[in-house]
Amino acid sequence: xxxxxxxxxxxxxVEKEDVTLDCVYETRxxxxxxxxxxxxxxxxxxxxxxxxxxxxxxxxxxxxxxNFQKSTSSFNFTITASQVVDSAVYFCALxxxxxxxxxxxxxxxxxxxx
Amino acid sequence: GAGVSQSPSNKVTEKGKDVExxxxxxxxxxxxxxxRQSLGQGLEFLIYFQGNSAPDKSGLPSDRFSAExxxxxxxxxxxxxxxxxxxxxxxxASSFGTGTGNTEAFFGQGTRLTVV
Numbered sequence: 001x002x003x004x005x006x007x008x009x010x011x012x013x014v015e016k017e018d019v020t021l022d023c024v025y026e027t028r029x030x031x032x033x034x035x036x037x038x039x040x041x042x043x044x045x046x047x048x049x050x051x052x053x054x055x056x057x058x059x060x061x062x063x064x065x066x067n068f069q070k071s072t073s074s075f076n077f078t079i080t081a082s083q084v085v086d087s088a089v090y091f092c093a094l095x096x097x098x099x100x101x102x103x104x105x106x107x108x109x110x111x112x113x114x
Numbered sequence: 115g116a117g118v119s120q121s122p123s124n125k126v127t128e129k130g131k132d133v134e135x136x137x138x139x140x141x142x143x144x145x146x147x148x149x150r151q152s153l154g155q156g157l158e159f160l161i162y163f164q165g166n167s168a169p170d171k172s173g174l175p176s177d178r179f180s181a182e183x184x185x186x187x188x189x190x191x192x193x194x195x196x197x198x199x200x201x202x203x204x205x206x207a208s209s210f211g212t213g214t215g216n217t218e219a220f221f222g223q224g225t226r227l228t229v230v
Contacts, residue, residue: 045207099169100169100209103159
């Protein structure tokens with residue numbers, strides 16, 4: 001079975017704090033792809049990043065960084081020096097094998113307070 | 115177009131009526147997906163298309179739901195005899211082919227359906 005778990009339902013931080021959003025996935029396929037999306041209050045889902053199962057190299061993009069660890073089936077997302085504009089719902093997603101189906105976690109609501 | 119376009123953006127319908135939701139994907143994208151998001155909930159997979167065929171329609175909640183895609187482009191999601199539990203935001207996404215899976219999907223703004 002394929003599954004994505006985002007155990008944190010809601011996180012609240014004060015601006016400039018660092019925050020990590022957890023994502024744990026399950027799949028039996030050896031080839032799979034992981035994604036993070038952001039859904040701001042406006043409602044549109046915005047693509048943030050894609051990682052392939054054969055590339056465990058972590059990535060940093062500005063204030064965002066992602067930690068992909070196959071040993072723990074995790075793909076965590078860290079925002080450094082959070083800003084109010086980072087307030088949104090963040091979704092982790094999995095596409096496994098040759099299926100086109102994207103499986104989403106339940107999402108983590110991040111609130112960044114000024 | 116520049117992005118995935120969905121219409122209408124909002125739809126209010128009476129219980130029992132049929133509705134059609136339209137999705138116009140990004141030009142050149144061969145894969146198209148439909149998801150449903152109820153208030154404050156995650157994304158529920160409905161169906162996806164590769165070209166005009168639907169390899170996976172396992173997420174359609176009942177036989178009242180159907181979808182088609184013609185010309186490898188525009189897709190229509192039809193809900194017959196709508197029920198109040200069908201109220202949700204219906205999201206469409208598109209991507210390049212899913213053969214290798216290494217392509218991200220881009221989402222439209224969604225259609226907010228309210229059944230009264």
